[in-house]
Amino acid sequence: MKIHYSLFKEVIAIGFGIKLKVWGDYACFTRPEMKVERVSYDVITPSAARGILEAIYWKPAISWKIDKIHVLNPIRFDNIRRNERPGKISTGKVKTAFKGGDAALYQDSTEDTVQRASLVLRDVCYAIEAHFEMTDRAGPEDTAEKHYNVALRRMRKGQCFHHPYFGCREFPVQFELIEGKVPASCYRGETGGERDLGFMLYDIDFTDDMKAVFFRASMVDGVIDIQKCLCYGGVS
Amino acid sequence: MIIQSLCRHYDILEGDENADIPRWGYSSAKVSFALVISPDGVLSHIVDLRSDDKKPIPQNMDVPIQKARSGISAPPYFVCDNAKYVFGVEKMKRGDFEKKFHPHLLVDDPAGYTILEESDKDVTLIHQRSRKCFEEFRALQHGILDGLDDPGVRGFLAFLDGWNPEEFLINPTTGQYKDDLLAGGNCVFECNGDFLHRKGAVRNAWETYSQNEAGDAFVAQCLVTGEVEPVSRVHQKIKGVVGAQSAGASLVGFNNDAFLSYGKKQSFNSPISESSMFKYTTALNHLLAGQSNRIRIADATVVFWAETGEKSCEDLVRFFFDPQEAEKNEGHEAEDSRIQDTGAIKQIGDILTKVRSGTKINQEDVGTDPETNFYILGLSPNNARLAVRFWYVDTVRDLIAKVARHHLDMEIVRDDSGPRYVSIYRLLNETVPQSSDKKAVSPLLGGLIMRSILTGSTYPMPLYSAILSRVKVEGSINYVRAGIIKAYLLRLSRSGLTNLKEEVITMSLNEESSNVPYRLGRLFAVLEKVQSDTNREMKSTINSKYFSSASSTPAVVFPVLLKLAQHHIAKSDWGFKSSQSIEQILAGVDEFPAYLNLEDQGMFMLGYYHQRKAFYKKKEAVSSEEA
Numbered sequence: 067m068k069i070h071y072s073l074f075k076e077v078i079a080i081g082f083g084i085k086l087k088v089w090g091d092y093a094c095f096t097r098p099e100m101k102v103e104r105v106s107y108d109v110i111t112p113s114a115a116r117g118i119l120e121a122i123y124w125k126p127a128i129s130w131k132i133d134k135i136h137v138l139n140p141i142r143f144d145n146i147r148r149n150e151r152p153g154k155i156s157t158g159k160v161k162t163a164f165k166g167g168d169a170a171l172y173q174d175s176t177e178d179t180v181q182r183a184s185l186v187l188r189d190v191c192y193a194i195e196a197h198f199e200m201t202d203r204a205g206p207e208d209t210a211e212k213h214y215n216v217a218l219r220r221m222r223k224g225q226c227f228h229h230p231y232f233g234c235r236e237f238p239v240q241f242e243l244i245e246g247k248v249p250a251s252c253y254r255g256e257t258g259g260e261r262d263l264g265f266m267l268y269d270i271d272f273t274d275d276m277k278a279v280f281f282r283a284s285m286v287d288g289v290i291d292i293q294k295c296l297c298y299g300g301v302s
Numbered sequence: 303m304i305i306q307s308l309c310r311h312y313d314i315l316e317g318d319e320n321a322d323i324p325r326w327g328y329s330s331a332k333v334s335f336a337l338v339i340s341p342d343g344v345l346s347h348i349v350d351l352r353s354d355d356k357k358p359i360p361q362n363m364d365v366p367i368q369k370a371r372s373g374i375s376a377p378p379y380f381v382c383d384n385a386k387y388v389f390g391v392e393k394m395k396r397g398d399f400e401k402k403f404h405p406h407l408l409v410d411d412p413a414g415y416t417i418l419e420e421s422d423k424d425v426t427l428i429h430q431r432s433r434k435c436f437e438e439f440r441a442l443q444h445g446i447l448d449g450l451d452d453p454g455v456r457g458f459l460a461f462l463d464g465w466n467p468e469e470f471l472i473n474p475t476t477g478q479y480k481d482d483l484l485a486g487g488n489c490v491f492e493c494n495g496d497f498l499h500r501k502g503a504v505r506n507a508w509e510t511y512s513q514n515e516a517g518d519a520f521v522a523q524c525l526v527t528g529e530v531e532p533v534s535r536v537h538q539k540i541k542g543v544v545g546a547q548s549a550g551a552s553l554v555g556f557n558n559d560a561f562l563s564y565g566k567k568q569s570f571n572s573p574i575s576e577s578s579m580f581k582y583t584t585a586l587n588h589l590l591a592g593q594s595n596r597i598r599i600a601d602a603t604v605v606f607w608a609e610t611g612e613k614s615c616e617d618l619v620r621f622f623f624d625p626q627e628a629e630k631n632e633g634h635e636a637e638d639s640r641i642q643d644t645g646a647i648k649q650i651g652d653i654l655t656k657v658r659s660g661t662k663i664n665q666e667d668v669g670t671d672p673e674t675n676f677y678i679l680g681l682s683p684n685n686a687r688l689a690v691r692f693w694y695v696d697t698v699r700d701l702i703a704k705v706a707r708h709h710l711d712m713e714i715v716r717d718d719s720g721p722r723y724v725s726i727y728r729l730l731n732e733t734v735p736q737s738s739d740k741k742a743v744s745p746l747l748g749g750l751i752m753r754s755i756l757t758g759s760t761y762p763m764p765l766y767s768a769i770l771s772r773v774k775v776e777g778s779i780n781y782v783r784a785g786i787i788k789a790y791l792l793r794l795s796r797s798g799l800t801n802l803k804e805e806v807i808t809m810s811l812n813e814e815s816s817n818v819p820y821r822l823g824r825l826f827a828v829l830e831k832v833q834s835d836t837n838r839e840m841k842s843t844i845n846s847k848y849f850s851s852a853s854s855t856p857a858v859v860f861p862v863l864l865k866l867a868q869h870h871i872a873k874s875d876w877g878f879k880s881s882q883s884i885e886q887i888l889a890g891v892d893e894f895p896a897y898l899n900l901e902d903q904g905m906f907m908l909g910y911y912h913q914r915k916a917f918y919k920k921k922e923a924v925s926s927e928e929a
Binding site: 100103181185265270 | 303304305306522523525526527528553554555556558559560561563564565566571572573574682684687688689690691692693746749750
């Protein structure tokens with residue numbers, strides 16, 4: 067039962083929270099058990115949402131925490147097939163090249179190609195509610211207000227460090243800062259109210275040997291309250 | 303999702319006394335022989351457990367788990383294994399033998415093998431590795447069974463201790479079955495009148511052993527249960543997916559560098575506990591092994607199950623998806639099956655009536671709580687791995703309603719030959735040339751059709767265009783093709799993606815319809831009949847020459863056809879009647895359109911089909927009057 071609690075620290079102040087609407091034609095939040103012939107999770111994972119925010123604004127002084135995910139569009143799957151590479155460029159070769167040696171640093175797409183099927187999501191749209199916490203790498207000049215305003219400005223203007231994507235680089239994210247109310251989810255008022263999405267990847271614990279941490283995702287009226295899921299015995 | 307649901311299904315099956323499913327620590331294996339061993343450790347005789355068929359089929363038995371093994375130093379199994387492990391003898395093809403034991407490979411150890419028997423084709427031999435296999439097998443049995451006070455077990459161990467691989471051919475018992483034993487089938491042991499692997503004491507020893515074995519494994523949070531448990535490194539293979547390797551393929555597997563994340567190896571990339579792994583593989587293999595929960599759609603193998611122990615709704619869904627097989631039985635099987643099948647058809651009929659009138663399906667219709675979850679999983683092989691083609695979860699009620707809606711949309715006037723409800727397999731087959739030997743249906747189409755059916759959305763465009771081109775090329779349309787065209791147009795119109803009105807797409811001939819392509823289709827059928835009435839034996843008819851162009855560019859073709867028809871009408875006794883019906887049909891057509899789009903072409907074919915069916919019906923009525 068040794069889980070690093072730093073990952074689930076109680077939320078102290080959500081004063082500096084942001085709400086971001088993200089949408090796109092395709093998305094693939096690969097399930098680890100089906101990551102070869104990919105099968106997506108039903109909804110975006112917290113770590114993928116964190117990735118989107120980090121693509122827009124991140125500094126060592128802050129760490130983004132995802133609070134809630136609103137599932138705005140219905141969950142729909144689609145099959146696609148893509149050509150993928152089975153191998154990686156080995157680190158050995160990179161090191162050789164680094165030292166000035168003669169090494170081929172490329173993958174040959176005609177030699178080294180396999181076709182794989184993926185079960186991906188179509189026409190996704192989420193609203194991400196998140197806040198950030200200051201890390202111990204924050205210096206005296208780093209204030210929460212400053213970073214919050216930088217993040218807001220970047221989101222308003224649609225700026226990003228690299229273009230955020232939904233799980234795979236081919237599936238770009240369009241984003242927009244929500245300054246008013248979050249639009250209603252198509253699952254609001256759904257019969258049964260709560261929907262269990264099973265265990266879902268929360269994040270990788272980089273401080274503990276890249277351990278994968280899972281949580282029990284439950285969607286109420288189209289909203290997954292991540293912090294609540296984590297608190298109520300979600301993570302064992 | 304998939305794995306989680308399979309684990310739940312295992313739990314249900316395990317609780318069901320009638321379900322024959324291996325328990326934790328056991329698996330189902332194909333066993334060919336039972337070796338009968340006397341209490342003093344002598345192999346007294348061998349019982350052939352295989353069936354009496356031309357090609358003998360081994361029996362399935364519940365034996366201690368046989369994990370996937372590969373490589374030269376693969377571990378032995380407990381109390382059930384093949385001849386290489388049990389006797390230490392192996393038979394190989396001459397070519398393989400020469401490759402493996404080429405003299406220059408054996409310079410260090412010239413006596414690396416002993417040949418027991420050889421022919422031009424095969425070599426039976428004992429070599430270091432097979433001997434090692436036997437020794438490891440013996441050591442494993444000793445390791446687990448030592449200390450058990452049971453005469454049968456003592457006899458078994460005494461047999462292993464006393465066995466010498468060199469004796470294999472000399473021993474009269476093994477010599478008699480040598481070829482069959484060496485073919486690679488599994489052997490079990492019978493000691494003291496009992497199968498060793500079924501003895502309570504042996505099972506206890508095995509369970510204690512396998513629990514202790516798991517103790518020092520890699521521990522992590524399982525993504526199925528959420529508990530921190532020992533994680534399975536390699537998953538059991540899934541057997542029975544059409545087209546996959548016969549030894550089985552993995553649903554979860556990481557065999558290339560590109561799949562690995564954060565330096566994790568094999569299945570540690572996706573922490574699934576040993577027990578969850580066992581549950582999902584066992585449940586999936588169980589579903590794939592039987593006939594009742596599996597159908598084939600194009601190149602995908604589809605398994606489905608309900609989250610309940612009751613089978614009735616599974617049977618119903620199976621019949622809905624694959625009604626053909628049952629009909630076939632009806633032809634040549636006994637009376638019983640006929641009664642059953644008419645029962646099932648009646649049940650389907652009742653459900654269709656309910657769906658048509660919009661009444662809710664209830665427990666009596668499906669035999670199970672209609673709110674039960676129902677799962678459909680489409681798998682297709684990709685080398686040693688399985689890819690998930692599609693995955694659906696729905697309640698039994700919604701699922702049945704949606705499949706019923708599909709059959710309703712497909713419903714069309716037909717003669718009495720052929721099954722009433724068309725299987726998806728048959729539907730897909732209509733998209734490929736009937737004459738071709740290689741009936742390769744587009745691999746994606748099966749999944750697309752399943753999605754349309756299960757979500758109630760429009761049918762895939764590729765299906766429709768494939769059917770249209772088949773009809774054009776072959777110039778013939780049967781009730782399945784007409785049904786698909788009708789269902790496609792119907793759903794298109796329902797979703798508002800076309801200007802066609804839902805009312806004009808009917809089950810049988812609609813003489814009122816003023817839809818021009820539809821009328822032209824009818825006209826073509828009439829013209830064709832006019833020709834065949836006049837001239838019965840013709841090699842090239844207007845159908846074979848003009849069908850394709852008439853359905854796409856009517857303005858070019860119809861004036862020619864109408865001119866031709868005048869000649870036929872002049873010759874025919876029924877001429878006045880024909881020109882009457884031509885007039886009637888043309889009453890609503892102001893001019894021949896220059897071009898028909900794909901939807902209009904479908905209407906054209908529907909009109910053609912309906913009109914032909916109408917002729918046929920009238921004829922039948924006349925002939926019955928005469929009689």
